[in-house]
Amino acid sequence: MFCCNSGSAQDELQEQSITKALSCFDNKLIYVGCNEAYRLNPSGNINIPAEATDFFCSGPCQTETELVLDCIDRILSNFVFYNKATLSQMRYVLRAGCSYTRQRGNCNLGEYLEGEASNACKLPILSSFYLFMIVAAAVNSM
Structure with a gap:
C-alpha cells in the first residue's frame, strides 16, 4: 500500500523556509535607506x-540588497527567485551592474545570459511555482 502523505513534514518545512526567506525582502532592519x-x-x-x-x-541600496541576499542565503541557500535566478546569479548581476565596466547600470539577468546589454535593471518574470508557495503559505497561516 502506498502512502499519499509521505514527505508532508518535509514539504511543510520547505514551505516554512520559503516563507522565512521571503520575509528578508520586508525586513525593516535590512532595508533602511534604499528607496x-x-x-x-x-x-x-x-x-x-x-x-x-x-x-x-x-x-x-547596493549594500542593503547584498544584505537581503545574505539573509535569504542563511535561511534557504537554494532559494530561487520567480524568474528562476539563483542567489549567486543575482549577486553577479548586482555586482556587474554596479561595476565601473561597460556593464554598469545593466541589472538584467536575462540579458547577461543572452549576451545582450541594456540600461534597465529589470529581470524577466518567469516561474509561478514560488508564487503558488507564497499563496499557499498565506492561506495556511490564516
Whole structure:
C-alpha cells in the first residue's frame, strides 16, 4: 500500500523556509535607506533607471540588497527567485551592474545570459511555482 502523505513534514518545512526567506525582502532592519522603488523583490527584479545607477550603487541600496541576499542565503541557500535566478546569479548581476565596466547600470539577468546589454535593471518574470508557495503559505497561516 502506498502512502499519499509521505514527505508532508518535509514539504511543510520547505514551505516554512520559503516563507522565512521571503520575509528578508520586508525586513525593516535590512532595508533602511534604499528607496522602495529600487529594492530587489521576490520576482528577481531590480528596477533601476539608468539615471539612478550612481545613487543605487553608491548609496545604501547596493549594500542593503547584498544584505537581503545574505539573509535569504542563511535561511534557504537554494532559494530561487520567480524568474528562476539563483542567489549567486543575482549577486553577479548586482555586482556587474554596479561595476565601473561597460556593464554598469545593466541589472538584467536575462540579458547577461543572452549576451545582450541594456540600461534597465529589470529581470524577466518567469516561474509561478514560488508564487503558488507564497499563496499557499498565506492561506495556511490564516
